[in-house]
Amino acid sequence: MSEQNVIGKGTWIDKLASELIEREEQLGRDTSLIRVESGLGASGIPHIGSLGDAVRAYGVKLALENMGYKSELIAYSDDLDGLRKIPAGFPDSLEEHIGKPVSLIPDHTGEHESYGMNMSSRLLDGLEKLGIEYTFKRARDTYKEGLLQEQIHTILTQSERIGAKIEDLVGQEKYQKFLPYFPVCAQCNRLYVAEATEYLSDERKVRYKCHDAEIGGKIIKGCGHEGEADIKKDLGKLAWKVEFAARWSAFDIRFEAYGKDIMDSVKVNDWVADDVLNFPHPHHIKYEMFLDKGGKKISKSLGNVVTSQTWLKFGTPESILLLLYKRITGARELGFEDIPSLMDEYNELEKIFFGKIKIDNEAKLVKSKGLYEYVNLLTPPKQIPAQVSYRLLLELCKIFKEDRVPRINKKLIDYHAIKETSAEIDKLIEMAGNFADEFDISDEIDIDVDSKVKGALSKLVILLEKDEEIEDLQNEIYQIAKGDDIEPKDFFKVLYQIILSTTRGPKIGPFILDIGKKNVAEKIGKYVN
RNA sequence: GGGUCUAUGGCGCAGCCAGGUAGCGCACCGGACUCUUAAUCCGGUUGUCGAGGGUUCGAAUCCCUCUAGACCCGCCA
Numbered sequence: 001m002s003e004q005n006v007i008g009k010g011t012w013i014d015k016l017a018s019e020l021i022e023r024e025e026q027l028g029r030d031t032s033l034i035r036v037e038s039g040l041g042a043s044g045i046p047h048i049g050s051l052g053d054a055v056r057a058y059g060v061k062l063a064l065e066n067m068g069y070k071s072e073l074i075a076y077s078d079d080l081d082g083l084r085k086i087p088a089g090f091p092d093s094l095e096e097h098i099g100k101p102v103s104l105i106p107d108h109t110g111e112h113e114s115y116g117m118n119m120s121s122r123l124l125d126g127l128e129k130l131g132i133e134y135t136f137k138r139a140r141d142t143y144k145e146g147l148l149q150e151q152i153h154t155i156l157t158q159s160e161r162i163g164a165k166i167e168d169l170v171g172q173e174k175y176q177k178f179l180p181y182f183p184v185c186a187q188c189n190r191l192y193v194a195e196a197t198e199y200l201s202d203e204r205k206v207r208y209k210c211h212d213a214e215i216g217g218k219i220i221k222g223c224g225h226e227g228e229a230d231i232k233k234d235l236g237k238l239a240w241k242v243e244f245a246a247r248w249s250a251f252d253i254r255f256e257a258y259g260k261d262i263m264d265s266v267k268v269n270d271w272v273a274d275d276v277l278n279f280p281h282p283h284h285i286k287y288e289m290f291l292d293k294g295g296k297k298i299s300k301s302l303g304n305v306v307t308s309q310t311w312l313k314f315g316t317p318e319s320i321l322l323l324l325y326k327r328i329t330g331a332r333e334l335g336f337e338d339i340p341s342l343m344d345e346y347n348e349l350e351k352i353f354f355g356k357i358k359i360d361n362e363a364k365l366v367k368s369k370g371l372y373e374y375v376n377l378l379t380p381p382k383q384i385p386a387q388v389s390y391r392l393l394l395e396l397c398k399i400f401k402e403d404r405v406p407r408i409n410k411k412l413i414d415y416h417a418i419k420e421t422s423a424e425i426d427k428l429i430e431m432a433g434n435f436a437d438e439f440d441i442s443d444e445i446d447i448d449v450d451s452k453v454k455g456a457l458s459k460l461v462i463l464l465e466k467d468e469e470i471e472d473l474q475n476e477i478y479q480i481a482k483g484d485d486i487e488p489k490d491f492f493k494v495l496y497q498i499i500l501s502t503t504r505g506p507k508i509g510p511f512i513l514d515i516g517k518k519n520v521a522e523k524i525g526k527y528v529n
Numbered sequence: 530g531g532g533u534c535u536a537u538g539g540c541g542c543a544g545c546c547a548g549g550u551a552g553c554g555c556a557c558c559g560g561a562c563u564c565u566u567a568a569u570c571c572g573g574u575u576g577u578c579g580a581g582g583g584u585u586c587g588a589a590u591c592c593c594u595c596u597a598g599a600c601c602c603g604c605c606a
Binding site (some may be wrong): 007015082171191215240263474491 | 530533545546547554563564565567600601606
């Protein structure tokens with residue numbers, strides 16, 4: 001490693017960007033503007049993984065710019081895709097729209113132009129909150145304006161060859177029989193039901209017949225309409241197996257990341273780009289999908305969808321960016337419970353970046369600093385901001401449920417964790433508080449209170465209700481336990497269970513004074529009677 | 530049928546994609562502090578890095594084979 005030259009900022013992103021440039025130079029292509037693309041699904045609720053595609057592409061754009069190239073990120077919404085199933089929590093009234101392009105389905109909330117834009121805007125909103133800049137394009141406009149017509153024409157005239165190759169590459173026979181183009185039926189507005197059988201090359205029209213089709217395990221009735229779709233302006237779209245290639249060629253895309261679930265499609269598209277459209281396919285990187293945590297349900301009603309909107313209630317944008325930039329391979333199960341460690345990992349990177357933590361291994365140091373820079377979208381702060389351990393905040397939030405922000409701020413200052421309050425710290429406390437409230441629902445264990453313990457508890461209540469300064473509450477509690485012949489250990493445990501719903505906690509004497517004697521007396525009182 | 534990922538102390542994981550002293554959390558053990566609890570702090574133990582081969586001065590890391598598990602594709606997007 002010592003002999004190695006560090007590329008860019010030493011991360012996988014830099015390495016990828018440099019491979020990309022090298023490839024472009026070998027191909028002899030113009031590198032005055034290198035476009036990268038990210039596809040945005042518009043048919044379901046976008047989760048962190050959907051963001052990942054765009055965020056990582058943006059990282060590559062940053063790396064390219066850092067290396068002195070001009071670059072642009074195209075965020076392309078697949079809003080001509082048909083709706084296949086209704087996402088959890090959406091009204092059944094969408095049923096009648098199954099099979100229609102999502103951009104033609106009304107938005108049930110009325111806030112967006114269409115169902116598709118509703119979904120897209122959630123994703124775009126997530127990107128904006130992370131500070132990702134992009135050029136937005138939509139499938140609907142792309143087809144309406146005929147931007148892909150040359151590519152469509154070429155593909156359709158070679159459909160036989162393509163159909164055979166698809167079978168060869170991925171074993172799918174369908175396109176030997178049908179054209180890889182799905183018209184939207186002019187009569188019932190649905191995709192997939194209209195099967196394209198013939199391409200009228202001279203007129204650039206596709207002849208189709210609308211009939212029953214199976215979508216998502218359900219039979220969708222076709223309307224029987226027979227018609228022709230004009231590839232220059234009518235609605236309809238290429239099948240995914242060939243659509244990327246058309247887009248790459250039309251928009252001059254040089255890089256696109258993809259999830260392993262569409263590996264096969266990418267394989268076919270690469271071939272189509274290279275051999276049919278004569279456009280050397282973009283450089284790729286494949287990433288693993290994020291999976292829901294197995295067995296651990298987060299929220300059944302929400303279907304465990306980890307959306308950026310929800311994530312940002314608990315963690316900073318940087319925590320999402322860290323998750324997505326720290327590595328590209330081997331992503332596994334993901335859930336909100338990863339937030340605390342990501343938050344603290346970010347703090348650690350920050351300390352490394354500002355030289356507060358020493359790292360011996362030069363390569364690791366460079367990489368960590370680089371990662372920090374990417375997480376800050378290459379514009380890191382000039383000096384180290386005040387930081388607080390997220391886990392510490394979680395602990396404090398579990399204890400202080402009311403007046404959280406001022407009380408925790410005070411504690412933090414007592415602990416010398418911070419020097420002064422600030423809007424940033426307040427925000428962190430708020431996020432940790434949200435997290436603590438949402439996920440640290442302690443098990444409501446039945447507390448074993450026998451008569452002996454009851455007696456001791458009532459003594460404690462009496463003590464707490466006295467309106468006097470208590471000098472050494474810790475010891476008083478200890479003496480009560482001792483006096484009633486209870487193991488102090490067990491008595492403390494009961495107190496923790498009553499007050500905090502855990503079996504342990506901070507030193508109890510000062511802690512009770514902290515959260516208020518009356519408050520505690522009330523809580524304990526419930527167990528005495 | 531095709532493909533991808535994962536395998537690292539008791540448990541959960543990081544490190545791997547740019548080879549250079551095997552790390553973290555929990556658990557565990559010891560100590561400090563506390564009039565004896567808990568918490569806290571300090572220190573410590575825990576590993577044939579799934580198996581086998583290869584490359585290398587050097588492999589958890591790169592290559593090949595194998596084993597086990599998870600997932601994806603073979604509807605559609």
